[in-house]
Amino acid sequence: MAEPIVQIRELSKIYAQGEIQVIALDRISLDIAAGEFLALMGPSGSGKSTLLHIIAGVDRPTSGECRVQGLNVTRLNESALADWRNHNVGFIFQTFNLIPVLTAAENVELPLLLTRLGRAQRRRQVATALELVGLADRAKHLPRQLSGGQEQRVAIARALVTDPALIVADEPTGNLDAQSAHEVLGVLQSLRQDAGKTIILVTHDPKAAAFGTRQIHLEKGELLP
Amino acid sequence: MTIPTFIFKNALRNQRRALLSVSSVAASLFLLVTLQVALRELTLPVESSGAELRICARNKVSLTNPLPARQRPIIEKIPGVEGVSPFTWFGGQYQNEGGMTFAQFAMDPKETRRVFTDIKLDEAALAEFVSQKNAAIIGKVSADKYKFKPGDRFKLDSTVYPGSLDFIVAGIFSGTADDRMMFFHQDYLDESIGTPGYVGMWWLKVKSAADMAPVIQAINAAFQNTSAEVRAESERNFQLGFISMLGNIKALIASISTVVVFTLVLVTASTMSMAVRERFRELAILKALGFRRRELFAFILAESFGLAAAGACLGIGAAYILYTYGNISKMTAGIFVSFEVTPRIMGLAALVAALLGIISAVAPSVSVARMSVVNGLKTLD
Numbered sequence: 001m002a003e004p005i006v007q008i009r010e011l012s013k014i015y016a017q018g019e020i021q022v023i024a025l026d027r028i029s030l031d032i033a034a035g036e037f038l039a040l041m042g043p044s045g046s047g048k049s050t051l052l053h054i055i056a057g058v059d060r061p062t063s064g065e066c067r068v069q070g071l072n073v074t075r076l077n078e079s080a081l082a083d084w085r086n087h088n089v090g091f092i093f094q095t096f097n098l099i100p101v102l103t104a105a106e107n108v109e110l111p112l113l114l115t116r117l118g119r120a121q122r123r124r125q126v127a128t129a130l131e132l133v134g135l136a137d138r139a140k141h142l143p144r145q146l147s148g149g150q151e152q153r154v155a156i157a158r159a160l161v162t163d164p165a166l167i168v169a170d171e172p173t174g175n176l177d178a179q180s181a182h183e184v185l186g187v188l189q190s191l192r193q194d195a196g197k198t199i200i201l202v203t204h205d206p207k208a209a210a211f212g213t214r215q216i217h218l219e220k221g222e223l224l225p
Numbered sequence: 226m227t228i229p230t231f232i233f234k235n236a237l238r239n240q241r242r243a244l245l246s247v248s249s250v251a252a253s254l255f256l257l258v259t260l261q262v263a264l265r266e267l268t269l270p271v272e273s274s275g276a277e278l279r280i281c282a283r284n285k286v287s288l289t290n291p292l293p294a295r296q297r298p299i300i301e302k303i304p305g306v307e308g309v310s311p312f313t314w315f316g317g318q319y320q321n322e323g324g325m326t327f328a329q330f331a332m333d334p335k336e337t338r339r340v341f342t343d344i345k346l347d348e349a350a351l352a353e354f355v356s357q358k359n360a361a362i363i364g365k366v367s368a369d370k371y372k373f374k375p376g377d378r379f380k381l382d383s384t385v386y387p388g389s390l391d392f393i394v395a396g397i398f399s400g401t402a403d404d405r406m407m408f409f410h411q412d413y414l415d416e417s418i419g420t421p422g423y424v425g426m427w428w429l430k431v432k433s434a435a436d437m438a439p440v441i442q443a444i445n446a447a448f449q450n451t452s453a454e455v456r457a458e459s460e461r462n463f464q465l466g467f468i469s470m471l472g473n474i475k476a477l478i479a480s481i482s483t484v485v486v487f488t489l490v491l492v493t494a495s496t497m498s499m500a501v502r503e504r505f506r507e508l509a510i511l512k513a514l515g516f517r518r519r520e521l522f523a524f525i526l527a528e529s530f531g532l533a534a535a536g537a538c539l540g541i542g543a544a545y546i547l548y549t550y551g552n553i554s555k556m557t558a559g560i561f562v563s564f565e566v567t568p569r570i571m572g573l574a575a576l577v578a579a580l581l582g583i584i585s586a587v588a589p590s591v592s593v594a595r596m597s598v599v600n601g602l603k604t605l606d
Contacts, residue, residue: 058597079518083515086514091514097510099235101234101235101238102234109226110231111515114515
C-alpha cells in the first residue's frame, strides 16, 4: 500500500439527542492511500457520510484522531480548518449545489476567490478544470441551462480547481440517470488515474462503488471486515 | 469574477424583492428627510438682517389684544429708539380663497427704511407706497403666486375687521425672511374701519445692540400699571415664543420620524433574514469550500449595506432635488417659503441608512456563523 494520505485512529462520533446518545461512528481506524479511489458503502444511518465529513474537515469527532497528509485536522480551529479545506479538499455533493446566479465558470472560480491568484491565472485554472470535465464550451452557461450530469461535472470542476490532494464525493450520482452517473464516475476515475487524486466516494450503489479501487462497508458506525 | 461581482449578483438574485427593498428604504428616507426639513423650518427662528436690532412690543395679556396708538410718542422718546411702527394683523382673504392667503400687516410706510431695514424696494416704489394711502407693497413670493405687478388693484376681505379694503400695488419687495407678506398703511386701516386709536403691536428699531436691553426694560416699565401693559422683547425671542407654541408638533414629528426609522429597521432586517434563509445551503457550501465566518459576514453586510445605500441615494437624492429645484411654495400652498435640505439632514439620513445596513446584517450573520456545514446542508437538502 502506498503512503497513506488519510490516517484515522479510534475515531468516534456520538450525537446527543436529549438524554439519548446516538453512536454514529464507533472507534473507527482506517488508512487511505494516496491516489486511492475508495468507495465507502453502507445503509442509511451507517455513519458513512459522517466519516466523510470528518475526513473533509466539516465535522468534528467526539474522540479519536484524523490525520490528512500528516496533519491532525480535528485539532484545527474554525478559521484554520476553513483555510485547510480550501487548499486541500474538493467537495462534490449529491445535489450539485451550484450557485444559481453564477455561470459555470464563475461557480468553478468560487474557491479561487480565497486565494492570492490574479484574475488571469484564475481564468486559466477555471478553463483547465472545465476542460478536464469536458465542459469548456459551457463555461458561460447558468446552472439552469445545464443538464443534471453537466451540473455535477461543473461541481467536479469546482472541486478540483484548487488542485486539492483529496476529493470527497457524497452520493454524487444519487440524482442522476444511469448514463449521466456513468459519465460522472468516469470523470472521477480519470482524475485518479491521470491526475493522481485521492477520491473518497460515499454511495449506496454497488455499480458506482465498482469504479473504486477499494470498497469498504460501514454498518451501525463500525467498519465491516 | 470578483468578490464585489459575486455580492452584486447575489443581491440582485431576487430582483423584485431587491427593488421593493430599495424602494421601501428610499421612500422611508425621503419621508424622514421631509419630516426633518419640515421640523427645521418650523422651529428655525427667522433670522433676517436687522432682526438683531428689532424689538417687538405686544399687549402683555395676549397677542390678540390691541395696544393704544397713544403709546407711540412715549416709545419714540425712549433713548436708543431709532424708529417705531405699528404692526397690525389684517387677516385678509384674497378673492374667494378659503384659508389664509398671505399675511398682511398695517404699518407706517414712513418708517420702512428705519424699522424694516431688510426690505428691498426701489426708491420710486417706496415713494409711491408712502404717498398713496391705499397703496400696498407685496413680497415677491406672493406677488409671483398671484401674478401681482405694480399698478394692479385688488380687494381683501378681512377676517378680523368688518368689511373689506381696496389696494393698489405700489411695489414688489424682497429680502425679508418671509417674502410672502404684504404691508399697507395703518392710517388707511384706521380710516376704513372707523375706530382709530389702536394697533396690533409695535415694531421698533434701536440704534445699537447695547440699546436692546435698556429699551426693552424702559418700554415694559413705561406702561406698567396702565390699561394696556406691554411686553417688549427682541424679535428673535418673539419668534422663539411662536415656535414654543409648536412644541407638540415638534414632538409629533420627532415621534413619526422614530416610527419611520424603527419600521424601516424591521422591514430591512426581515428582508435580509429571508434572503439569507433562502441561501442557507449555499452559505454552507461556501463554508465547505473554505470561506470563513468573517468572509460570509462581509458578504451579508455588503449586501445589506448595498441595499440600504441604494435606497438612501434614491430617497435622499429625490428629496434634495425636489426641495432644492422644485417650487416649494407652490407645492405646500404657501405654507413653506423655503425647505432647505441641509447637509446635516442628509448626513443624518445617510447615517440612518448605514446603521440600517449594519443592524439588518447582524441577525442573519449570527445564524450563519453558528451554522455548521453539515447542518446547513441537511437543513435544505
